[in-house]
Amino acid sequence: MRRGRGVVRNEPTGSAGFIGLGGVAVSAFLYGYVAVVSPSIVHSVLLPLLWVLGAVLAGRWFVRRPLACASVPIALVALWFVVLLALR
Numbered sequence: 001m002r003r004g005r006g007v008v009r010n011e012p013t014g015s016a017g018f019i020g021l022g023g024v025a026v027s028a029f030l031y032g033y034v035a036v037v038s039p040s041i042v043h044s045v046l047l048p049l050l051w052v053l054g055a056v057l058a059g060r061w062f063v064r065r066p067l068a069c070a071s072v073p074i075a076l077v078a079l080w081f082v083v084l085l086a087l088r
Contacts, residue, residue, distance in 0.1 A: 016067045017066035019069075020066070020069030020071070026073065027051065027080065031050075042083065042087055054072050
């Protein structure tokens with residue numbers, strides 16, 4: 001029996017950075033798929049560059065702003081849908 005230890009609490013800021021970088025890695029498959037399938041220069045050059053910018057931003061925010069880092073993949077996927085639907 002353990003004594004003297006308090007209740008363990010889960011803090012979202014502790015794992016938010018990992019969730020953000022994991023989401024950016026998952027969104028890479030969406031951006032990669034469109035770059036291969038679509039012949040447009042926007043899909044094959046501009047979208048991967050935007051994904052790289054989002055990945056760099058998430059990497060910079062990993063420690064400093066973990067909750068903001070978790071919002072980067074949401075923004076990347078939303079941007080992917082907007083561009084995909086606008087240019088079809």
